[in-house]
Amino acid sequence: MYKLYGSPGSGSASVEAALAEVGAHYSVTRVNTGEGKHLTEDYRAINPRQQVPALELPDGTVMAEGSAMMQHLADAFPESRLAPLPGSSARAQHDRWLIFMAVNMYEGELRKAYPGRYSSDPEGAQAVQASADAYVKRHYEILEQTIGTGPYLFGDAMTMADIYLWMLASWMDQEWLANHCPNVFRLASVVRARPRLQTIHEAHFG
Numbered sequence: 144m145y146k147l148y149g150s151p152g153s154g155s156a157s158v159e160a161a162l163a164e165v166g167a168h169y170s171v172t173r174v175n176t177g178e179g180k181h182l183t184e185d186y187r188a189i190n191p192r193q194q195v196p197a198l199e200l201p202d203g204t205v206m207a208e209g210s211a212m213m214q215h216l217a218d219a220f221p222e223s224r225l226a227p228l229p230g231s232s233a234r235a236q237h238d239r240w241l242i243f244m245a246v247n248m249y250e251g252e253l254r255k256a257y258p259g260r261y262s263s264d265p266e267g268a269q270a271v272q273a274s275a276d277a278y279v280k281r282h283y284e285i286l287e288q289t290i291g292t293g294p295y296l297f298g299d300a301m302t303m304a305d306i307y308l309w310m311l312a313s314w315m316d317q318e319w320l321a322n323h324c325p326n327v328f329r330l331a332s333v334v335r336a337r338p339r340l341q342t343i344h345e346a347h348f349g
């Protein structure tokens with residue numbers, strides 16, 4: 144049994160969706176970051192960065208970093224075919240784009256969400272947010288060129304990278320996305336419509 148620590152609308156959405164898609168037995172423990180529930184000593188013992196998601200594996204070990212969880216779940220449930228085989232060049236491309244999203248786009252979203260952490264100037268929040276917004280959008284435009292005819296990043300087969308992109312895309316201004324990145328917009332809509340993901344989408348992003 145997997146135990147996911149997550150918060151509505153947060154980076155735990157992609158891991159919850161991945162757990163559902165692979166057919167894992169899992170539970171979700173809500174650590175509502177909007178209410179500061181991640182700032183307790185009990186939660187620090189689970190994730191020293193006091194962030195969600197955190198994932199307890201069936202053997203009781205705990206991991207952080209959502210993108211690593213996605214890779215782990217793909218490998219732990221190979222029959223779900225949610226990532227190419229480890230060691231293949233297709234897998235190298237899959238991991239490349241998954242990490243591209245995690246270290247650039249998700250990271251940029253954090254600068255938009257927590258600008259005070261990125262400037263010692265109390266007046267600096269708006270500038271941090273504006274440059275982060277441009278940074279995130281530049282990476283969406285790179286991804287947009289990569290998708291091609293789709294419907295997924297790698298053609299007909301959905302992978303963990305698509306689930307991750309659905310989550311990130313749900314954080315974006317939908318009008319901007321539809322106008323500037325129609326391939327990403329379409330991909331996210333296709334992922335959202337998958338039977339196992341519809342209720343998860345509703346619960347996280349309404």
Ligand SMILES: N[C@@H](CCC(=O)N[C@@H](CS)C(=O)NCC(=O)O)C(=O)O
Nearest residue numbers: 153154176193194195196208209210
């Ligand atoms: N690098 C981490 C980032 C996790 C993260 O920043 N989570 C946010 C929610 S989306 C969080 O817990 N925010 C609360 C905080 O940082 O105080 C990952 O990819 O999993």
